[in-house]
Structure formats: C-alpha cells, structure tokens
Amino acid sequence: MSVDVEVKTFPLFINGKWESSSSRETFDVINPATGELVAKVAKGTKEDVDKAVQAASAAFENTAWREMKPKDRAKVLYAISHQIITHAEELVYLEVISSGGTLRRISSNDILQMADLFQTLAKFTLEYPFSENLPSPPFPGPAHNFIWREPIGVCAAITPWNMPMLIATWKIAPALAMGNTIVIKPASFTPLTTLKLAEIISEVVPPGVINVVTGSGTEVGEPLATHPKVEKIAFTGSTEIGRKIMTLAAGTVKNTTLELGGKSPNILLEDADLSIALPGSLFGVFLHSGQLCESGTRLFVPDKLHDQVVEGLVKLTSTLKLGNPLLEGTDIGPVISKQQRDTVLSYIEAGIEEGATVVCGGKEVAVPGCEGGYFIEPTIFINVKNDMKIAQEEIFGPVLTVIRYSEIEEVIEMANDTIYGLAAGVWTKDVNKAYDVARKLRAGVVWINDWHMLRNDAPFGGYKQSGIGREMGKHSLDAYTQLKHVHTSMVPELHKRNWYQLLFSETE
Numbered sequence: 001m002s003v004d005v006e007v008k009t010f011p012l013f014i015n016g017k018w019e020s021s022s023s024r025e026t027f028d029v030i031n032p033a034t035g036e037l038v039a040k041v042a043k044g045t046k047e048d049v050d051k052a053v054q055a056a057s058a059a060f061e062n063t064a065w066r067e068m069k070p071k072d073r074a075k076v077l078y079a080i081s082h083q084i085i086t087h088a089e090e091l092v093y094l095e096v097i098s099s100g101g102t103l104r105r106i107s108s109n110d111i112l113q114m115a116d117l118f119q120t121l122a123k124f125t126l127e128y129p130f131s132e133n134l135p136s137p138p139f140p141g142p143a144h145n146f147i148w149r150e151p152i153g154v155c156a157a158i159t160p161w162n163m164p165m166l167i168a169t170w171k172i173a174p175a176l177a178m179g180n181t182i183v184i185k186p187a188s189f190t191p192l193t194t195l196k197l198a199e200i201i202s203e204v205v206p207p208g209v210i211n212v213v214t215g216s217g218t219e220v221g222e223p224l225a226t227h228p229k230v231e232k233i234a235f236t237g238s239t240e241i242g243r244k245i246m247t248l249a250a251g252t253v254k255n256t257t258l259e260l261g262g263k264s265p266n267i268l269l270e271d272a273d274l275s276i277a278l279p280g281s282l283f284g285v286f287l288h289s290g291q292l293c294e295s296g297t298r299l300f301v302p303d304k305l306h307d308q309v310v311e312g313l314v315k316l317t318s319t320l321k322l323g324n325p326l327l328e329g330t331d332i333g334p335v336i337s338k339q340q341r342d343t344v345l346s347y348i349e350a351g352i353e354e355g356a357t358v359v360c361g362g363k364e365v366a367v368p369g370c371e372g373g374y375f376i377e378p379t380i381f382i383n384v385k386n387d388m389k390i391a392q393e394e395i396f397g398p399v400l401t402v403i404r405y406s407e408i409e410e411v412i413e414m415a416n417d418t419i420y421g422l423a424a425g426v427w428t429k430d431v432n433k434a435y436d437v438a439r440k441l442r443a444g445v446v447w448i449n450d451w452h453m454l455r456n457d458a459p460f461g462g463y464k465q466s467g468i469g470r471e472m473g474k475h476s477l478d479a480y481t482q483l484k485h486v487h488t489s490m491v492p493e494l495h496k497r498n499w500y501q502l503l504f505s506e507t508e
C-alpha cells in the first residue's frame with residue numbers, strides 16, 4: 001500500500017490552519033521499520049503553546065460552540081466519524097510508517113474503532129443529563145434546585161507513540177462531545193496522524209476548537225501542563241512522566257486524568273481450553289511487539305500444565321512472521337526506535353542475569369528489506385519469579401514472562417503484587433470461577449477467555465499507579481464536564497427564610 005501524500009514537512013496546526021513554529025526548526029520522524037526519514041515536523045515552543053491555548057480559549061468563548069444543542073453536537077460527531085472514514089487510507093498509511101504498527105491491525109481495527117468512537121459518543125451525548133432537577137425537600141426550605149453539567153474549557157492532551165491516532169481520539173472525542181476545546185501534543189516519534197486528524201476535524205468544527213503543537217515533552221508538554229488557561233489535562237504515557245504531569249498540573253490545580261503503564265497478569269486456570277488460551281495469551285502480549293499498555297506480560301501457569309503450556313507457546317511463537325508492517329503477511333513489526341530496542345534488549349539481559357531462562361527469541365533480528373529497522377524476536381522467559389525486574393517493570397517490548405503457581409490464592413496474590421493495575425485476564429471453562437477471580441484482581445479491566453477487547457462503550461483506565469480516571473464509554477464524558485448546582489429560593493417572605501434567623505437575632 002502506498003498513498004501519494006506530501007509527508008515531508010508538517011507545520012503546527014493552530015486556529016484552523018497550518019502555522020510555522022516560532023523556532024523555525026523541525027525534527028525528524030523516522031520509519032521504525034526501515035530507519036528512513038519519513039517527515040520533518042515543526043519543533044514547537046512555549047510561545048507556540050501559548051498561541052494555541054489562546055486560540056482554544058477564544059474558540060471556547062464562542063457560545064455557538066460551547067452551548068450547542070446535543071442534537072447538533074451529535075451531528076458534528078457523526079461528521080467527524082465520516083471524515084475519518086473518508087481519509088482512512090491516508091491516516092492508516094501515515095500511522096504505519098511512523099508507529100511501526102501493522103497495516104493489518106491499523107486498517108482493520110484502529111481506524112474503525114476511531115470512527116465508531118465518535119458515533120458511540122454522539123449517541124451518549126443525546127442521552128446525557130446536561131440538566132438534572134433535584135427534589136424540593138422541606139429543609140432548608142422550598143426551593144428549585146438543579147444541576148448543570150458544563151464543559152470545562154480549554155483541555156490539553158499529551159499522547160504516547162504506541163497507538164497515536166487511536167489514543168488521540170480517546171481524548172478528542174469526549175472533549176468535543178461536551179463542548180470543550182483542545183490543544184494536543186503528540187509523541188515526538190509519531191506526530192503525523194494527530195496533525196492529519198486535526199486538519200480533517202477542523203473542516204467540521206469552528207477554528208481553534210482543535211489545535212496541535214508538536215515538539216518535545218519539555219519544550220511543549222511542560223508549558224501545556226502549566227498554562228494557566230488550560231483547565232484540564234489528559235495524559236497517556238509512562239507512569240514516570242504521569243507523576244511529573246500531576247506535579248506540573250498541581251500548580252494551577254488542573255482537572256487531571258492519567259492513563260499510565262501496566263504489567264498485566266494473565267492467569268491460566270487448570271481447566272482452561274488451551275487451544276484458545278495459548279494463541280490468546282500470545283495475542284495478549286505480542287500484538288504490536290508488546291508495545292501496548294494493557295499487554296498481558298505476566299502469564300501465570302499452574303504447575304501441572306507448565307511444560308505442556310511452554311511447549312505450545314514456543315511452537316506457536318515460531319509461526320509469527322516479523323517483517324515490514326506495510327505488508328499484509330506481517331504479524332509483528334518493529335519496536336518504535338533504536339533506543340526502545342536497546343531498552344528491551346537490556347531487560348532481556350537483566351532477566352538472564354537474575355536467573356530466568358529464555359526459551360525462545362531474546363535477540364534483535366535483521367529483516368530482509370528492512371535492514372535499518374528495529375526488530376526484536378518475540379521472547380519467552382521461564383523460571384521467572386514475580387519479584388524479578390522483568391516481572392515487575394514495564395518492558396514495552398515483545399517479552400512474555402511465564403510464572404508457575406500451585407494454589408489459586410497464591411496466584412491472586414502474585415497477580416496483584418505490582419504497582420500497576422491496568423488490565424488482567426483469566427482463562428477457564430468455569431465462568432463462576434472466572435468471576436470469582438475477576439473480583440479479586442485489582443485492575444481496571446478483566447478479560448475472561450480473551451484479551452485486548454477494548455470497547456468504545458466501556459470505560460478503560462487503571463487501578464493503582466496505572467492511572468486516574470477512565471476513557472471511553474459514558475464515563476469519559478463526565479471527565480470532560482464540571483458540575484454546577486443552581487438554587488432558586490421559593491420562599492417569598494424574608495422572616496420565613498431559614499437563613500434569616502441564623503444571622504439576625506432582632507426580628508420585627
């Protein structure tokens with residue numbers, strides 16, 4: 001697949017138009033499958049962030065946008081969905097060549113999920129309780145009370161490189177659905193599709209409603225997280241930077257949602273159907289070279305099944321084809337960068353040093369036709385203890401750790417023994433047993449006999465240090481609104497007002 005598009009230089013996108021950065025500098029975007037330059041992108045600055053926030057702030061002052069009726073807003077969301085489908089081919093191509101995700105996944109999953117998210121939130125917007133009446137209780141006196149849900153204002157989004165355009169829509173869709181405006185800083189490895197999304201969305205929303213400032217975390221992300229006119233920040237990325245965002249946002253007390261890292265436990269019970277559980281567990285960890293926050297990186301296997309399971313996993317892993325993600329036959333693409341490849345390889349070294357055993361993979365690999373790319377063999381470790389570095393730290397690469405257990409109580413304890421709590425899974429033929437395990441797992445999502453099943457109508461987010469708040473689903477709309485309580489007294493006489501005697505002792 002190739003698309004005839006100009007991908008060489010991308011400016012910033014501010015107030016409905018392309019803008020040069022005040023630095024006049026650019027940075028390179030590299031195809032991780034080949035190491036080749038695919039685009040140059042404007043290096044934004046603090047000044048550019050301010051310009052984008054001022055544009056978003058002016059757009060928020062436009063009451064035609066902020067107070068748009070739900071049925072009209074739903075039409076806008078449907079129009080955005082249509083724009084995504086219309087521009088799907090270009091979006092998919094740009095995403096593949098910059099993120100290294102496979103064409104197969106991005107064209108048959110991500111792009112459809114994105115379009116569907118705007119449609120799903122359009123339906124929720126029509127049902128959303130923007131105004132809610134409260135009953136009139138006898139105390140503190142007859143009154144009419146209601147609650148309004150209003151947009152927050154200028155929202156900032158800072159996004160990662162693993163699924164850049166999908167994750168950008170998790171923030172853009174609820175922000176716009178509730179009448180906010182937004183400034184997005186995409187990850188520096190993968191800014192192209194966020195810029196393209198802003199361009200196509202701006203064709204159906206007023207100027208300034210969506211803006212993108214590209215550039216580094218320190219030069220663009222930090223000014224965004226501290227800007228006094230930004231009232232909400234939604235961050236997806238590592239737990240380490242998430243902590244920093246929280247600290248930066250505290251200075252102006254911003255409403256903050258964080259989607260952070262994971263080290264998700266995947267539990268095989270003795271009665272699991274291995275014909276599904278084994279490929280399912282590999283899908284759970286090797287999709288996108290393991291660069292997904294919800295990847296099932298710790299596989300807990302009962303002693304009785306251990307050898308059979310490991311043999312099956314190794315056999316299946318040997319069938320996975322590494323290659324150019326643009327080719328339909330490729331199962332696994334590269335990792336995002338040379339630096340990420342080195343990080344993953346150093347984790348593999350650390351695992352070996354701690355006494356774990358590699359039963360397949362473990363090395364970088366040269367892919368014919370992709371000589372400059374960053375590929376790592378899908379890797380499986382056995383003899384892993386849950387307190388090893390490879391079982392506790394997020395590797396964000398194609399590395400599965402297999403951990404044995406004998407008792408169910410023991411496996412639940414190990415599964416929860418991590419700072420993270422994003423996702424978890426259990427494989428069994430007994431649904432009641434599965435629910436019992438699911439209740440005990442401290443994670444934002446539990447998949448039973450499945451993995452990676454994110455839904456646009458269900459909330460996604462983490463327990464513990466995997467984050468704060470939820471994206472997608474109805475609940476994501478709450479995260480982009482604030483509540484206003486409006487009270488109207490229905491007591492005409494002064495002396496009958498409940499408060500009158502609270503302050504005034506002299507009565508007429």
Ligand code: NAP
Pocket residue numbers: 158159160161162163167185186187188189215216217218220221222225236237238239240241242244245259260261262292293294394396422461462466467
């Ligand atoms: P990252 O290093 O934390 O970066 C995320 C974003 O933060 C990037 O846009 C980055 O900009 C920016 N950033 C870096 N330093 C910053 C600073 N000081 N101030 C403000 N912004 C800053 O994460 P990543 O490596 O891109 O992505 C991988 C991580 O994301 C993994 O930990 C993964 O688990 C997590 N993730 C979580 C979810 C979820 O939903 N829970 C989903 C996907 C990924 P630059 O690119 O310019 O450095």
